[in-house]
Amino acid sequence: xxxxxxxxxxxxxxxxxxxxxxxxxxxxxxxxxxxxxxxxxxxxxxxxxxxxxxxxxxxxxxxxxxxxxxxxxxxxxxxxxxxxxxxxxxxxxxxxxxxxxxxxxxxxxxxxxxxxxxxxxxxxxxxxxxxxxxxxxxxxxxxxxxxxxxxxxxxxxxxxxxxxxxxxxxxxxxxxxxxxxxxxxxxxxxxxxxxxxxxxxxxxxxxxxxxxxxxxxxxxxxxxxxxxxxxxxxxxxxxxxxxxxxxxxxxxxxxxxxxxxxxxxxxxxxxxxxxxxxxxxxxxxxxxxxxxxxxxxxxxxxxxxxxxxxxxxxxxxxxxxxxxxxxxxxxxxxxxxxxxxxxxxxxxxxxxxxxxxxxxxxxxxxxxxx
Amino acid sequence: xxxxxxxxxxxxxxxxxxxxxxxxxxxxxxxxxxxxxxxxxxxxxxxxxxxxxxxxxxxxxxxxxxxxxxxxxxxxxxxxxxxxxxxxxxxxxxxxxxxxxxxxxxxxxxxxxxxxxxxxxxxxxxxxxxxxxxxxxxxxxxxxxxxxxxxxxxxxxxxxxxxxxxxxxxxxxxxxxxxxxxxxxxxxxxxxxxxx
Ligand code: SF4
Ligand code: SF4
Numbered sequence: 207x208x209x210x211x212x213x214x215x216x217x218x219x220x221x222x223x224x225x226x227x228x229x230x231x232x233x234x235x236x237x238x239x240x241x242x243x244x245x246x247x248x249x250x251x252x253x254x255x256x257x258x259x260x261x262x263x264x265x266x267x268x269x270x271x272x273x274x275x276x277x278x279x280x281x282x283x284x285x286x287x288x289x290x291x292x293x294x295x296x297x298x299x300x301x302x303x304x305x306x307x308x309x310x311x312x313x314x315x316x317x318x319x320x321x322x323x324x325x326x327x328x329x330x331x332x333x334x335x336x337x338x339x340x341x342x343x344x345x346x347x348x349x350x351x352x353x354x355x356x357x358x359x360x361x362x363x364x365x366x367x368x369x370x371x372x373x374x375x376x377x378x379x380x381x382x383x384x385x386x387x388x389x390x391x392x393x394x395x396x397x398x399x400x401x402x403x404x405x406x407x408x409x410x411x412x413x414x415x416x417x418x419x420x421x422x423x424x425x426x427x428x429x430x431x432x433x434x435x436x437x438x439x440x441x442x443x444x445x446x447x448x449x450x451x452x453x454x455x456x457x458x459x460x461x462x463x464x465x466x467x468x469x470x471x472x473x474x475x476x477x478x479x480x481x482x483x484x485x486x487x488x489x490x491x492x493x494x495x496x497x498x499x500x501x502x503x504x505x506x507x508x509x510x511x512x513x514x515x516x517x518x519x520x521x522x523x524x525x526x527x528x529x530x531x532x533x534x535x536x537x538x539x540x541x542x543x544x545x546x547x548x549x550x551x552x553x554x555x556x557x558x559x560x561x562x563x564x565x566x567x568x569x570x571x572x573x574x575x576x
Numbered sequence: 577x578x579x580x581x582x583x584x585x586x587x588x589x590x591x592x593x594x595x596x597x598x599x600x601x602x603x604x605x606x607x608x609x610x611x612x613x614x615x616x617x618x619x620x621x622x623x624x625x626x627x628x629x630x631x632x633x634x635x636x637x638x639x640x641x642x643x644x645x646x647x648x649x650x651x652x653x654x655x656x657x658x659x660x661x662x663x664x665x666x667x668x669x670x671x672x673x674x675x676x677x678x679x680x681x682x683x684x685x686x687x688x689x690x691x692x693x694x695x696x697x698x699x700x701x702x703x704x705x706x707x708x709x710x711x712x713x714x715x716x717x718x719x720x721x722x723x724x725x726x727x728x729x730x731x732x733x734x735x736x737x738x739x740x741x742x743x744x745x746x747x748x749x750x751x752x753x754x755x756x757x758x759x760x761x762x763x764x765x766x767x768x769x770x771x772x
Contacts, residue, residue, distance in 0.1 A: 272617050272625050283619035288608035289683035292676035300674035304638040375644045392645045392662035403686045479685050490671040
């Protein structure tokens with residue numbers, strides 16, 4: 207009995223072993239056999255015997271290399287000179303760029319902007335305006351200096367003008383030519399292009415000033431994490447804490463202004479200064495990047511504009527007049543408010559307070575809370 | 577209806593630049609604007625090939641597809657023309673054209689380029705044929721006189737030919753047959769063997 211079990215076990219072991227060997231053999235042969243051809247003909251030895259006559263079967267089209275080279279963006283030599291002369295017979299970027307711009311760029315851009323608008327509208331319908339919890343206090347604290355507001359509004363107004371003119375060049379052919387006619391639109395488009403091209407660099411410089419001016423306020427902190435955890439106050443009760451800028455504003459700053467802004471500005475400069483000698487290829491891809499990122503940025507800006515104006519009671523006056531209601535400050539930026547008070551900032555009555563001519567004792571300083 | 581085409585036979589073009597000169601002179605094309613140019617592939621090595629290139633008057637023209645002001649139109653002869661009064665000089669047609677045909681009088685900062693200019697197949701522009709305005713903006717309208725583009729008329733070796741696409745392909749086919757039919761059987765290698 208013990209011998210029979212042993213032989214059974216041995217037989218199993220032997221079978222396993224032969225299976226393993228067979229597997230190894232198959233593996234080795236499957237790799238080695240295809241290479242076997244090299245044993246018969248070595249790569250260097252295919253040359254035909256010298257002096258053999260030209261044979262049609264083996265000849266390749268002598269031009270094929272030339273045309274293959276031309277088709278692969280190959281460059282040649284040309285005596286013509288001028289800023290727009292190229293020495294390429296065929297440039298592949300031409301058709302590729304046309305497909306990109308007329309296809310995905312327009313489609314993605316319009317969808318992103320449309321969905322963003324729809325989301326903002328839906329949010330307004332569902333959530334409505336975020337009111338000041340205890341109404342206005344009538345007392346205000348300073349939020350943005352004159353310089354900060356000037357830079358913000360220069361950037362903001364340029365942004366809107368650049369958006370409209372830029373979108374006109376992309377979508378005008380579908381939207382505006384049917385309305386204005388070819389000649390009417392061409393006149394407008396000429397003006398729009400110059401406005402876009404001359405305002406763009408100024409916008410870029412102002413954007414840089416804005417990035418530097420507000421970088422200190424936008425350093426992420428642990429408070430921002432808690433702010434995000436509550437969805438900026440949308441989830442659960444009460445308002446999450448925030449410093450001078452809350453988590454959402456910091457995302458707008460870093461993602462919108464810094465990242466999207468830099469991409470749009472850098473590609474914009476590439477397109478705006480063809481005299482720097484950049485190739486068609488670089489300009490075409492810059493245009494794609496410029497348009498796509500700009501439209502994402504516009505979609506993002508819909509949210510920013512909504513929150514700063516219609517969406518939040520008491521927010522707009524901070525950027526308009528420079529001062530905000532203390533109740534707004536406590537509700538939305540409590541940590542910043544505490545800091546201000548600690549620094550000895552005295553809240554002043556609303557209505558021109560702190561601005562130009564100090565008006566004689568505003569009556570109760572109470573604005574009717576709408 | 578005829579469909580106008582250019583055809584440049586690379587086996588015949590000798591890079592003499594006569595087509596370039598003819599075009600410049602005929603249309604008084606300004607400095608820096610090149611409606612036609614000769615490109616030599618593999619310049620200076622055995623097998624170099626020259627091809628004269630201008631606007632190819634594409635059937636589904638990329639330039640027309642991207643123009644923001646939609647100023648291109650195709651004539652009944654299949655010639656792609658544009659309206660300089662509408663053009664805003666955005667340069668998009670230059671990015672889109674595979675052949676680098678669109679040209680501009682300037683290249684300065686702020687994307688100032690001026691109105692686009694390109695080969696018209698000697699067919700003028702939207703203005704009345706032979707009018708002063710047409711002459712100034714687009715050059716001579718030879719097609720309206722029943723003549724073909726001057727570059728092709730000027731070509732000494734008849735490498736560059738212009739006209740109805742069907743006629744051109746007939747001419748080219750006949751040339752191929754004369755040369756010995758299949759493309760493999762002509763050129764240096766066919767004559768002298770593999771070691772070129
Ligand atoms: S300009 Fe270029 S894209 Fe337009 S028709 Fe001529 S060759 Fe084609
Ligand atoms: S440069 Fe003129 S012709 Fe060319 S795409 Fe722009 S507007 Fe159209």
